[in-house]
Amino acid sequence: xxxxxxxxxxxxxxxxxxxxxxxxxxxxxxxxxxxxxxxxxxxxxxxxxxxxxxxxxxxxxxxxxxxxxxxxxxxxxxxxxxxxxxxxxxxxxxxxxxxxxxxxxxxxxxxxxxxxxxxxxxxxxxxxxxxxxxxxxxxxxxxxxxxxxxxxxxxxxxxxxxxxxxxxxxxxxxxxxxxxxxxxxxxxxxxxxxxxxxxxxxxxxxxxxxxxxxxxxxxxxxxxxxxxxxxxxxxxxxxxxxxxxxxxxxxxxxxxxxxxxxxxxxxxxxxxxxxxxxxxxxxxxxxxxxxxxxxxxxxxxxxxxxxxxxxxxxxxxxxxxxxxxxxxxxxxxxxxxxxxxxxxxxxxxxxxxxxxxxx
Amino acid sequence: xxxxxxxxxxxxxxxxxxxxxxxxxxxxxxxxxxxxxxxxxxxxxxxxxxxxxxxxxxxxxxxxxxxxxxxxxxxxxxxxxxxxxxxxxxxxxxxxxxxxxxxxxxxxxxxxxxxxxxxxxxxxxxxxxxxxxxxxxxxxxxxxxxxxxxxxxxxxxxxxxxxxxxxxxxxxxxxxxxxxxxxxxxxxxx
Numbered sequence: 001x002x003x004x005x006x007x008x009x010x011x012x013x014x015x016x017x018x019x020x021x022x023x024x025x026x027x028x029x030x031x032x033x034x035x036x037x038x039x040x041x042x043x044x045x046x047x048x049x050x051x052x053x054x055x056x057x058x059x060x061x062x063x064x065x066x067x068x069x070x071x072x073x074x075x076x077x078x079x080x081x082x083x084x085x086x087x088x089x090x091x092x093x094x095x096x097x098x099x100x101x102x103x104x105x106x107x108x109x110x111x112x113x114x115x116x117x118x119x120x121x122x123x124x125x126x127x128x129x130x131x132x133x134x135x136x137x138x139x140x141x142x143x144x145x146x147x148x149x150x151x152x153x154x155x156x157x158x159x160x161x162x163x164x165x166x167x168x169x170x171x172x173x174x175x176x177x178x179x180x181x182x183x184x185x186x187x188x189x190x191x192x193x194x195x196x197x198x199x200x201x202x203x204x205x206x207x208x209x210x211x212x213x214x215x216x217x218x219x220x221x222x223x224x225x226x227x228x229x230x231x232x233x234x235x236x237x238x239x240x241x242x243x244x245x246x247x248x249x250x251x252x253x254x255x256x257x258x259x260x261x262x263x264x265x266x267x268x269x270x271x272x273x274x275x276x277x278x279x280x281x282x283x284x285x286x287x288x289x290x291x292x293x294x295x296x297x298x299x300x301x302x303x304x305x306x307x308x309x310x311x312x313x314x315x316x317x318x319x320x321x322x323x324x325x326x327x328x329x330x331x332x333x334x335x336x337x338x339x340x341x342x343x344x345x346x347x348x349x350x351x352x353x354x355x356x357x358x359x
Numbered sequence: 360x361x362x363x364x365x366x367x368x369x370x371x372x373x374x375x376x377x378x379x380x381x382x383x384x385x386x387x388x389x390x391x392x393x394x395x396x397x398x399x400x401x402x403x404x405x406x407x408x409x410x411x412x413x414x415x416x417x418x419x420x421x422x423x424x425x426x427x428x429x430x431x432x433x434x435x436x437x438x439x440x441x442x443x444x445x446x447x448x449x450x451x452x453x454x455x456x457x458x459x460x461x462x463x464x465x466x467x468x469x470x471x472x473x474x475x476x477x478x479x480x481x482x483x484x485x486x487x488x489x490x491x492x493x494x495x496x497x498x499x500x501x502x503x504x505x506x507x508x509x510x511x512x513x514x515x516x517x518x519x520x521x522x523x524x525x526x527x528x529x530x531x532x533x534x535x536x537x538x539x540x541x542x543x544x545x546x547x548x549x
Contacts, residue, residue, distance in 0.1 A: 239499035261394035
C-alpha cells in the first residue's frame, strides 16, 4: 500500500479504477484522520464523542452549531470530493482540509463539532468513494491544471472565501457543492459561485440561490428527523408535519409535568428510593435503561456484579433489563448502550454520590 | 431519531438539581404550582444543556429568568452554575431581546409599507401556483416561529437550524420525563 501521507498527490492515485486499492487507502487515511482528530480533541468529554457516534441527524444538529460545517455532511460531501479529484487524491486533501479546519475550530471551542465530523467523514467517504472513483476521471481529463482560479462569477455572497478548488468543466451539482462547501470554509471574505447553464448571473439571484440551497439542505435534515416526513414532497406539507411534531412534543411536556406533579407530593424526586424499590415492574419502564447509564458504571453482561449488589440490590433486575433493553428499546443497540455506559462511568459514580449526599 | 444519551443524562442531572431547590423552599405547593415548577425547571435544564449556543435555549432561559419572583432567578443560577450563568445571561440580555425586538419591529414596518404597494401590483397573480405555494410556506413559517421560543427573532435559515436542535432537545426532555413519571408511578403504587 502506498504511504498515506497527506501530500501524496499523484496522478496515479487519481486513476482510481481499482476500487479495492481506493477503499483500502481510504480506510488507512480514515483511521489516520480519526487518530489525529481524537488527539486534537482529547480534552473533550468522552460522552459527547460517543453520543455523537450514535446518530447522524443529531450529529448534524451539533454540527449546525459550528459555522455551517454541517453542510459538509448534509449533501455535498461526495461532490466536494470531485473537485479535489483533479489534483489530489480525493480523500486525502478533503480529510486534511477538514482536519485543518477542525483544529482551527478547536481553538474556537467547537470541539463537539470537530469530533462529530470525524465519525461522519469515514461513514460518508466510503460511500463517496465509488462516486469519486468514477467522477474523478472525467474531471481529470477535462481539467488541465489542478488548482484553478477560473474566471468564474465572483460573488461576495456571505463573506466566506472559496476553497480554491474549481474543476473546469464540472457543472451543475458541483456549484451547489461549491457554494455550500465554500460557505463551510473558514471565515474568509468571498464565496465564488459559478452560474448554472441558462441561469441568471447577477449577484442577487446568486445570493438567493445560495440561500435557497442552504435552506433546502436543512429542510432535508429536518425531514429525516421528523418521522413520516421523508415521503412527503413539498415544503408546505413538510412544514406542516414539523409544526405538528413540535406541537405534539410540547404538549407531551405539559402532560408529563402534570403527571409528575400528581404522582408526588414532594417535588424533588428521590431517585435512590425509586431505584431501591424492589419491583420487577420497573423492568417495564424505560427508566432503568436510560438511567442505568447514569448510576451503574461499567455494567458488564457477564462480569462481576457483586460490587453493585450491595449498593443496588439489583442483580437479577440488571440481567433482565439487559435482555429487555434490546427488545424494548427500538433504537438502542448493545454497542450504543455499552458505549454510553463506559462513557458515563465517571460521571455516574459522581452523580450517584452527589445524589446520595443531597437527599 | 433517538436523542443521544449524553443529552438525556445531562438534562436529568440539571433537572434534578433544579428540583432540589424547591424542596428547600416552601412546602405544600398546590398541584398547579408543582406542575409549573416542574415544567420550568425542566425547560431551563434542557436549555442549559445547550449552554447558550442556540437562540431557543437563550430565549427559554430568558423566560425562566424574567418571571416574577426571585425564586426563578435562583433556579436558573442553580441549574446553570454560577460562572456559566453569568456568561449566558450576558448573552441573553445584551445580544437578545431588546435589540432583536427593535430590528423585528422595523422590519415589520418596512414590510407593511412595501407590502401595500406590492399587493396592488400583483393582485392578478393570485392564481399562480408558485405564489400560492409561497404564501402557504410563509404562513407555515410564521406558525413555526411562534412555536419555537425566540423564533420571532430568527431569519429563515436560523429558524430551521433551531427547529432541528429544538426537536432533538424536546425529544430528550420527553424521554426523560416519561421514564421518570412511569418509574415513580410504579414506585408509588403500593
